[in-house]
Amino acid sequence: MHIPDRIGTLFHISILDLSGNSLTGLIPPSIRNLSELDTLQLEDNMLSGEIPSWLFDIESLKNLYLGGNKFLWNNHVKIVPSCMLSHLSLKSCKISAEIPEWISTQKNLNLLELSDNQLTGNFPLWIAEMEIEYLLLSRNKLNGSIPFSLFQSQNLSVLDLSRNNFSGELPQNVGHALKMKVLVLSGNSFSGSFPKSIADLPSLMLLDLSRNRLSGNTLPVFKSNLSPSYVDLSSNELSGDIPVSLVSGTFILALGKNKFSGSFPRNLTNDVLLEYLDLHDNNITGYFPDYLISQLSNLQVLSLRNNSLYGPLPSNSFYGSRLQILDLSSNSLVGSIPTELGNLPGMSGRLSGYMVGYTIGELELNWIEATVSLFSGMHTITIEMNDLTVNWKNAMQGLSSQDRHIYTLIDLSNNKFSGDVPDSFGNLIGLKLLNLSYNKLSGYIPQSFGDLESIEALDLSNNNIPGAIPQSFRKLDQLSVFDVSNNKLSGEIPRGGQMDTMNDPSYFANNSGLCGMQIRVNCSKDEPTPNDGEEEDEDDHDEKEPWLLWIGVWIGFPLGFISSVLTAFLGGYFVIPIAKYHSIHYRHR
Numbered sequence: 001m002h003i004p005d006r007i008g009t010l011f012h013i014s015i016l017d018l019s020g021n022s023l024t025g026l027i028p029p030s031i032r033n034l035s036e037l038d039t040l041q042l043e044d045n046m047l048s049g050e051i052p053s054w055l056f057d058i059e060s061l062k063n064l065y066l067g068g069n070k071f072l073w074n075n076h077v078k079i080v081p082s083c084m085l086s087h088l089s090l091k092s093c094k095i096s097a098e099i100p101e102w103i104s105t106q107k108n109l110n111l112l113e114l115s116d117n118q119l120t121g122n123f124p125l126w127i128a129e130m131e132i133e134y135l136l137l138s139r140n141k142l143n144g145s146i147p148f149s150l151f152q153s154q155n156l157s158v159l160d161l162s163r164n165n166f167s168g169e170l171p172q173n174v175g176h177a178l179k180m181k182v183l184v185l186s187g188n189s190f191s192g193s194f195p196k197s198i199a200d201l202p203s204l205m206l207l208d209l210s211r212n213r214l215s216g217n218t219l220p221v222f223k224s225n226l227s228p229s230y231v232d233l234s235s236n237e238l239s240g241d242i243p244v245s246l247v248s249g250t251f252i253l254a255l256g257k258n259k260f261s262g263s264f265p266r267n268l269t270n271d272v273l274l275e276y277l278d279l280h281d282n283n284i285t286g287y288f289p290d291y292l293i294s295q296l297s298n299l300q301v302l303s304l305r306n307n308s309l310y311g312p313l314p315s316n317s318f319y320g321s322r323l324q325i326l327d328l329s330s331n332s333l334v335g336s337i338p339t340e341l342g343n344l345p346g347m348s349g350r351l352s353g354y355m356v357g358y359t360i361g362e363l364e365l366n367w368i369e370a371t372v373s374l375f376s377g378m379h380t381i382t383i384e385m386n387d388l389t390v391n392w393k394n395a396m397q398g399l400s401s402q403d404r405h406i407y408t409l410i411d412l413s414n415n416k417f418s419g420d421v422p423d424s425f426g427n428l429i430g431l432k433l434l435n436l437s438y439n440k441l442s443g444y445i446p447q448s449f450g451d452l453e454s455i456e457a458l459d460l461s462n463n464n465i466p467g468a469i470p471q472s473f474r475k476l477d478q479l480s481v482f483d484v485s486n487n488k489l490s491g492e493i494p495r496g497g498q499m500d501t502m503n504d505p506s507y508f509a510n511n512s513g514l515c516g517m518q519i520r521v522n523c524s525k526d527e528p529t530p531n532d533g534e535e536e537d538e539d540d541h542d543e544k545e546p547w548l549l550w551i552g553v554w555i556g557f558p559l560g561f562i563s564s565v566l567t568a569f570l571g572g573y574f575v576i577p578i579a580k581y582h583s584i585h586y587r588h589r
Contacts, residue, residue, distance in 0.1 A: 067091035175200035342424025
């Protein structure tokens, strides 16, 4: 559907909002007739063609939002604006070369959004001096350092320079921009120490400096109850102890892929609001603290993958926990897996009113969608947050930032757990991934695993698990990855449902006696079909009934034939004449 040309007859309209309507075609020239137009919103459609330069000749225009379309920007057209814009959003408009210098004429500019383009060159000094409140230049190819003068601004509230090629040290005066609420500098090549002045920002709610090369073992100390709600410093070269100074009131703390060391500090649990704690790929040592989960009552995501934790996993620490993602893989944990893990309400469908996000002031954070929304007048700004990286279906990947669905997983792989596989795990009907591979488990696969109705990936490989795969697995309608290789399993692999699609022989390799159609190994006739104590169901009865019929045929046919011959012979002896008998007898010879 096109924007109708007659829209230009609405001479007295001041706000024209057509965003999010799947509109196609060009911007009709008749819009230039709207002499009182204050705000034009055409975002998130499928409009195409060049962005017309005459838009900037509409003197009344103050707010222009064109992002999220298929527009082309002509770098060779000289623009001399007649308007004085307050908000300008040209995200994803295929703007290349340097940031257009005509923007410097817009002295009242409060919001500038040029994300998702192909901008190159250094950060312009004239932008740093414009006192812009919302500045979003993410996902471009800008390089060089950030000018010192940018943080002298008395208005700068939101700064997103993520996913560019900026380098050098961060200016030490970051904390001078006292109105800063959102600071996102991730995905660049910033190096050097962490600016201590960041702790002086009284209104900072979101801090993301991840995926840079920041180093040092001294991090800022935020004042009590003034730390950001969201802190992501992952994928840097930071060292020292776990920085508890960051978490006096933090909801989300991501410190993975650094060089933090030592054991868990006890005062980490002072942050009772903490929902998300990611410390994967560090050098954290010591026992898994029994107080960590029990005292962090709001914790929903815990990732400690690839550290040096050792000792048993405390069974009493999981009581009443709200955990939905638990990744303790690649440590040195020993002992049995606590059965209490099978009673986590967040994975068993017993947790109602689960909080997937929260609103703080004008910020709406949603860590399942990995987005932050900011409201500025009629415009909503969305900042992407980093995905949580997990081993999902035998591949390291981030959980989708576009999917609202709540992921639930337990990964205890590559440890030294022994003993039984907990039967209680069958209670986790909301669980999507369970990985217990590369341990020393020696108990049977529980029959209750057939109740994991949401399970998509189940990995029990590289253990010492004996016995049969339960026939209850035929009920797992969502299962797409099932790996039991390198165990001591035997018997027939269950048939039916998704189990018929598990035909990758490597997922069943190196077991002592597995057979079945999935691996093209026939089961011997005298080998009983494992049913783990189940009563024979209708499917088994239907499969066995034809064999009983054929057995009856093969036994009954010769017996009936012999009986008929004997009857005929005896009857002929008393009735048939001797000559006729000889005649018949002769023909048979």
